[in-house]
Every structure is written in structure tokens, then in C-alpha cells.
Amino acid sequence: MRALTWQGRGNVSVETVPDPVVEQPNDVVIEVTSTAICGSDLHLYEVLGPFLTPGDVLGHETMGVVVERGSEAGDLQVGDRVVVPFNISCGSCWMCSRGLFAQCETTQVREQGKGASLFGYTSLYGAVPGGQAELLRVPQAQFGPIKVPEGVPDERYLYLSDILPTAWQAVKYADVAEGDTLAVFGLGPVGQLVARIGLLNGCRVIGVDLVPERLALAAAHGVEAIDIDDSEDAVEAVLAATGGRGADGTVDAVGMEAHGSPVAEKAIGLVGHLPDKLAKPLTDKLAIDRTAALVAAIKSVRRGGTVSVSGVYGGEVDPMPMMEMFDRGITMRLGQCHVRRWTDEIREVLDRSEDVLGVESLATHRLPLESAPEAYEMFQQKKDGCVKVVLRP
Numbered sequence: 019m020r021a022l023t024w025q026g027r028g029n030v031s032v033e034t035v036p037d038p039v040v041e042q043p044n045d046v047v048i049e050v051t052s053t054a055i056c057g058s059d060l061h062l063y064e065v066l067g068p069f070l071t072p073g074d075v076l077g078h079e080t081m082g083v084v085v086e087r088g089s090e091a092g093d094l095q096v097g098d099r100v101v102v103p104f105n106i107s108c109g110s111c112w113m114c115s116r117g118l119f120a121q122c123e124t125t126q127v128r129e130q131g132k133g134a135s136l137f138g139y140t141s142l143y144g145a146v147p148g149g150q151a152e153l154l155r156v157p158q159a160q161f162g163p164i165k166v167p168e169g170v171p172d173e174r175y176l177y178l179s180d181i182l183p184t185a186w187q188a189v190k191y192a193d194v195a196e197g198d199t200l201a202v203f204g205l206g207p208v209g210q211l212v213a214r215i216g217l218l219n220g221c222r223v224i225g226v227d228l229v230p231e232r233l234a235l236a237a238a239h240g241v242e243a244i245d246i247d248d249s250e251d252a253v254e255a256v257l258a259a260t261g262g263r264g265a266d267g268t269v270d271a272v273g274m275e276a277h278g279s280p281v282a283e284k285a286i287g288l289v290g291h292l293p294d295k296l297a298k299p300l301t302d303k304l305a306i307d308r309t310a311a312l313v314a315a316i317k318s319v320r321r322g323g324t325v326s327v328s329g330v331y332g333g334e335v336d337p338m339p340m341m342e343m344f345d346r347g348i349t350m351r352l353g354q355c356h357v358r359r360w361t362d363e364i365r366e367v368l369d370r371s372e373d374v375l376g377v378e379s380l381a382t383h384r385l386p387l388e389s390a391p392e393a394y395e396m397f398q399q400k401k402d403g404c405v406k407v408v409l410r411p
Contacts, residue, residue: 078138188328217239
């Protein structure tokens, strides 16, 4: 089959690799019909390269049709149309029974001290081949894959794989109610969906970004879009818009590679050029993130408010404004999305006749799988108004 593979820092290519097969009784293999590039994939493109091996298949936003099944694959049958959550969870262990699917004890990568295995996401998370490919082997298929109806475009349901549940969880974690103000830092694909879900829930939504296309897209959906690339100015803008009090809840939808952190950016760049033997421990145990968006989210939430973090972070020595966090009595909630915890709620919205969240029009670029290397570069550099890329194998 053809698949998008990692070859080195800033270097991915589409190669011919062996077809996946059923390896365990609870596996299925799907023929991929749509797969998307996620902002988290860009961390692999640069920062998390030391934990990848040339030839690793990337991608974790995938849907398709079951073409092969193991004997214990639950009620899935050949021919079923499914979306595959990015985290691999069994649905029945101690963690899963409490809705903590991203911490599944059956698929935890204990040797790395990490949570549930993820598709296409480094040796830290199990080195499981990803879905930017023609075929995908899906472990724990008795629980993970979500069956979706025929007769509707892939993009109505594709984002159930990651960014839509991630955005849903971000709003839940922000603990905002109808009439509250929600400030969203970063208006990439997740941030756009966070904003739309906030509006759907009756919130006033303020969005902060520096990319004109993202700001325009958010504004078109009713978001109060603020064009600022300096974190201190962003905080002041949110405070000014809320009468000095701050937002009731804030969401950091950016993560470890935020603009406005020049020292951390230089440190990350230097580590990325070291040999893997040196870079791995530095990245995993001594890493420092670019935290401008996170600090802005912390400083612009009201006293007693909640900061929700959906952006991916990897550092363990990140400086934090602890005195301010303590004095202002804020709550923080963060972590990998527990995809299956939210999918039934989200389906109630997606199954409506109207595309309430605008998911079918979120992608700005739809390209063949063979164009994936160019798409990665375009997405990373924000060229051609790129907000979201969907690949068709």
C-alpha cells in the first residue's frame, strides 16, 4: 500500500509499505477513505522527531470501510463505515470504566511512562502505524471504531477521530455556561471548533490569533476575533473586552509551539538538531515548551475561572506563573482527549440534517495522499490560506 512516512526532521514522503493484516482477534483492517493532517502532526514534523524512526507511518485522523475483521471484533462487520478515534482504548479496564479512555491500562505505554497508545504518534505512544495511508490496522476494534451512516460526506464525521471531541472536551473542561464568556487562544482547526461549540452552548466567544484567514473564518461564525501576536497585548485585549474581569473560561488551543516564545523556540530548534541519543532525554525530561498561549490563557481568565488546555505540551521544566495562579484561585484542566467519552453527545449534533458546526466546510484543502508532503509544508507554514487539510488515498 501507499502511506505517508516520516523520513527525518521536516521530511515526510509517500512510500510503498507492506499492507497491514489482522494480528489479534480484536483487530480490524479498514480501507481508508479520508484522513486529515492534524496540528499535532506538525509536532512530529519538527519537535518530536527524536522519537520517530525513518519509515514510520503517520496520521491519526482517519475513517474508512472495514475490509477484514478478527474473530473478536465486536459487532463490526466487513463493509461497515467507521471513524477511528486517535487513542486506542479497550473500553473495559479500570481507567476506561471511568471514562478516562486516553489513559487505557490495556494499551498504556508503560515503558515510556505514557498513557494509551496513539495511532501514528512516535515510540512514546506505542509506535502504532498511522492512518495517512491506503489501509489501517485498528487494534481494540471491539470498542474503538465508531460506525457512521452511509449517504453523507466523509467530512460530516471524519473529525470524530480527534479534533471535534478534543474541542468538545476543551469546552466541557472550561466549565462555561450559557451567557458566560469563553476566550479561545489559537484559531486553528481545534480552536475554530472550540469557538463554534462555545457559541452553540450560548457563550460569548472571544478568539485570539494572528493568521488573517483563521480570524476571518472565526468572525464569520460570530466570534469576536482579536488579531494580536503578542501574549501580553492579547491578555490586555481580553481584559478590556470583559470590563477588566477576564473571561469566565479560557482555552489554550495552541500547545507547545506557540508564537511569542523566542527563547524556548531557539532551545527547541537546537535540541531538534542533536543526535537522537542526546535529543530523546532532553526532549522527554528536560524539554521546555513555547508557553506564550498558555500563559496568556492563565492571565486572561477571571479570578476563580477555569483554564482548559487542549494544545499538546511535552516539556517538564516549563516556567509557570504560580503565584498569580494561586492568588487568583484558578482551576486548570488538561490532557489528551477521551474521545469515546464524548462521541455519543457529539453524534446528536452531527446527525441533525443541518451541519450545525460547519464541519463539512472546515477543510480548506482536499488533496490526494500522494500530495501529503507538500500539504505538510503548506500547513506548517500557513501558506495558501491553509486551515485544515483532508487527504484522499
